[in-house]
Amino acid sequence: MALIVERKRKDGSVAYVAVINIRQNGKWAHRESRSFNKRSSAEAWFKKRMKEIRSAGEDLSSIKNKGRSLSTAIDRYITESVKDIGRTKAQVLRSIKEYDIADMPCNEIKSHHIVQFAKDLGATRTPATVGNYMSHLSSIFAIARPAWGIPLDQQMMKDAFMVCNRLGITGKARKRNRRPTLDELDALLTMFDDKHLRRPNTVPMHRVVGFALFSIRRQQEITRVEWAGLDQTHSRVFIKDMKHPGDKAENDVWCDLPSPAMNIALAMPKKNSFVFPYHSDTISAAFTRACEVLEIEDLRFHDLRHEGVTRLFEIGETIPQVAAVSGHRSWSSLQRYTHIKQTGDKYEGWKWLARLTKK
Secondary structure (H helix, E strand, O other), X not given: OEEEEEEEOOOOOEEEEEEEEEEEOOEEEEEEEEEEOOHHHHHHHHHHHHHHHHHOOOOOHHHOOOOOEHHHHHHHHHHHOOOOOOHHHHXXXXXXXXXXXXXXXXXXXXXXXXXXXXXXXXXXXXXXXXXXXXXXXXXXXHHHHHHHOOOOOHHHHHHHHHHHHHHOOOOOOOOOOOOOOHHHHHHHHHHHHHHHHHOOOOOOHHHHHHHHHHHOOOHHXXXXXXXXXXXXXOOEXXXXXXXXXXXXXXXXXXEEOOHHHHHHHHOOOOOOOXXXXXXXXXXXXXXXXXXXXXXXXXXXXXXXXXXXXXXXXXXXXXXXXXXXXXXXXXXXXXXXHOOOOOOOOOOOOOHHHHHHOOO
C-alpha cells in the first residue's frame, strides 16, 4: 500500500508525506515514509523507491536500510515530534537536507562525514552557528535507532563533536557588548513615533523598543505578553514559553517588571488579549530597516536586552534582583556584568519616558 498524505506543519506550511506499507503473508514486511515540500517531489521519490522494492522481489531485508538516508530521519523527526521543536530548529534541520550528507544512507555515516559537513557549514558560518547546527543534528542521532530502528550511530556524532571542538570548527558565541547611545535611541524613537502618527495602524515600534529596553524581554516574549499576565499589584509580568537552553515549551515564568516597562505596557490600546499583538518577524524587520535608514551600525534588537540588564546594575541592583527581572535561572549568566560600577540611571528624566507612557 502506498499513498501521499498532506500534513500541516506547526509553522503553517504543508508537507507531502509519501508512505509505503507492504504486507507479506498477513504481516508488515516493510514500512517507511518520507516528507517533501512539493507533491511532485513526493510522487517522484515514491516511484523510484517502489522500483527498488519491486526489484528486491520477495526478500525485502536487503532494502530495509537502503534508501533510509539522513534526510529520511530528519523528515520523520520533524513530522513525528510531539514536543514543539521550535521554528528555528525546524528550519535548521530542513537546511541540513541541502547538504551531501543528507543523501547518505544512515548506516554508512561515520564521524569524518559529519566533520566534513561541519567544515562545509563553517565556510559561510561562524563556529557558534556551526555548533548550533551540530547540536540540532545530534537530536536526530540520539533517537533514530531506539525510536525508529534507523541505523544512525550516536557515537559517531559524539566523536565528530569532539573533533570539531578541538579543531575550532565549532565554538561558543562571542559575547556582544553593543549598547545603544541615547542619541541613537532618540533617532530611532523619533522615526518610529513619526511613522505611527502618520499611520496609526502600523506597529508602535517606539513603545515596543521602550518596553524591550526596560522590561529586558526578548523579542518573541514581548509578543506573547497578555493583559491577564500584567500584575500591577506585584509589579510583575507572566512570560509564556520563556527561552531555556534545555526546554522552551511550557517554561512559564513570572518576572519582575520595572515601573517604566509597566507604564509603557499600560499605555497600549486593548485591541485583544495581547499587549503587543504583533508578529516577531515584523518587529525585527522594522528595527533592522530603521537602523539601515539612520545609518546606525551593528545594532540589533536583542542588544536592548543587554542594555536593560546593564542599566539595572548601573542603578545598583544586585544579581538576584536583576535575575528576577531578566528571568535568568543561573546567576552565572550574569557574572559578566559584575564589573559594572553603580553610576546612576542615565534614563532619569529621559524625554521619551513621558511620551511612551502617554495614552
